[in-house]
Amino acid sequence: MGSGNFNHYEDSPVNNSPQGKGLLGAGWRPLTRQFNWDYFFHLASQDSWELMQKFMSATSDIADAMGRNQYTWWANLLNVFSEDTRYYLDEFWNYITPEAPLPDYRYKDILSVEAPVVQTVSRDAIPIDFVLNRLQEITIFKVLDLLGKPDLITQYFMDRSYYYPSVRFINWERLEIMGSAYAYWSEAQVWLQIDYLGRGGRRRYTLIANNITPLVTKATYNLAVMLSGYQSRVGQVHAEFAIRSFPADIQSFTDRVQQAILDSDQLAILVQGEPGTGKTAWTQAVAREILAPLGYVIFILDHDAVENFVPPSYLERICLIINEADNLAQNRASLVAQNNSKTEHILSLLDGTLYQSVIDDAGVHAKQKLVVLMTCNTTERLDPAMLRKGRVDLMYDFVHRFV
Structure with a gap:
């Protein structure tokens, strides 16, 4: 949906609820159907x-209100504005006018x-979910920064619709939201839905787009994710050498x-060498x-x-860095390797079975x-299976003392 009719909404009578007055005080305006x-x-x-x-x-309702013989003409005129008559008129008006714009849920990309994002501290496992959710939060807000001010901002709360003038918009955190808010960028064909969750001011941000991949690629440029115990974090790519x-x-x-990276969609490289030969620094x-x-996007x-x-x-593009793979993908004939599934998981990564064995309708994977x-x-x-043809594409021995 384009933005051509987004500016045709005018003020209507103020909502009498305290929440409605709070929205009006925060800059929202009643959105009436045109x-x-x-x-x-x-x-x-x-x-x-x-x-x-x-x-x-x-028409019958109006005629009935105007044609009561027991009342004077001016009383009948006032009766036209009674609550019952207005209900039927509003029902007809709502039928012949389009509803406030809502996200196009037919769009295939949703983030x-x-x-x-809140971290739950545990001694039993690396907080993978927290870090990945944090990455997703960073990505969404960076995409919103790239999009800039939307063409339309609306909110639906307590059976009423409101709009927020785009010229007054500063940032999403400062925008008062009590129900479900929506924003739209016509040029990028992107919708944003914000749902107020009520738990400590938490909100759910959902991007709905026809094609969000180019924006995500720009938003995640130079991002790196470290998943290593309590040192897990999201930051920028850094190399000492x-x-x-x-x-x-x-x-x-x-x-x-x-x-090979330029020519391939999937590539695995293994470098070996004694400690101090610069393997980790090279990756x-x-x-x-x-x-x-x-x-x-780099995942360590x-x-x-x-x-x-x-x-x-x-x-769209992912790099995994796995150091000391010989302590991880060990020969499954050994007792140590039989007590975990790490070898199988790395083999699945190298085979692409986690990504390409099942292709969804959108072809994302x-x-x-x-x-x-x-x-x-x-x-x-x-494990010997690691070195079979088709799993590791390039190998090299680091023999020079580097550090």
């Missing part, structure tokens, strides 16, 4: 019988979060990696200089995170790009 010839002609052509019945019913500071052979291998440099500029996972982690489907960067001290402890 006559629209296109909508009326649509009713006349598609529902002419119902339109005629409602018109005759409203939602309850904010502010530049790629050009590595030995010449590693720089040459990095060129191969870069080309950070690749993430910072190659993947982040291409729009990849420790061992506990790998076992329970599935990358968010709303992200089919277009998701995935790069996995893994380091290990030795490949001898890795």
Whole structure:
């Protein structure tokens, strides 16, 4: 729906409820239904019988109010404005005028979060849900910053609709909301729905769009997520060393990696070497200089995170960094590996079975790009299935002492 008719709403009598007065005091204005010839002609052509019945019913009510012989003419005139007569007139008016604009729920892209995101501290597990919800919250608010002021802001509360003048809008946190609020950007074809949850001022923010991927890609540029115990956090990509500071052979291998990233939708790289050969520093440099500029969101996972982690489907490009993979994807013939499912989970990541074994109608997972960067001290402890053809695309030995 476009924004052409969004400015045709005028003030109506003030709502007498305290909440309604609170909304009016916060800058909201009553939103009244306006006559629209296109909508009326649509009713006349598609529902002419119902339109005629409602018109005759409203006309009959007015005639009955005006034609009472036991009252004077001016009393009959006042009777037209009685509560009963106004009810029937309002019912007819609401029928022949379009409702306040609402989100187009036929749009395929939906991104939602309850904010502010609250962390539940636990000693039993890494707070993966908190960090991923925090990433989603950051993404939604960055998208809203990119969109700027909406063409329309409305709110529905206690059977009344209100609108907020866009010229007065400052930010979403300062916008008084007591029911369900809606905003629309016509150029981007994006809706925002805000539901007041009442628990400590919490709200649910939901973006509904025809195609939100370009906005999400811009909003998540240079973002990195650390999932490692209580050090879990969302921030920016950082690398202590530049790629050009590595030995010449590693720089040459990095060129191969870069080309493979450009050519592939899914790629797994494994580098091995003794401690101090720069494996972890190299993965950070690749993430910072190659993947982040291409729009990849970086996830750095420790061992506990790998076992329970599935990358968010709303992200178009994802990079997973898994250090010390030989302590994680161990040979399943060993007793240690038999006591956990980490090896199977990494194999699923490398096979793409978590993403491409089932494709939904929207094809979201089919277009998701995935790069996995893994380091290990030795490949001898890795499960043999890890090194089979099709799972790890590129391997390299780091032999020079780097740090």
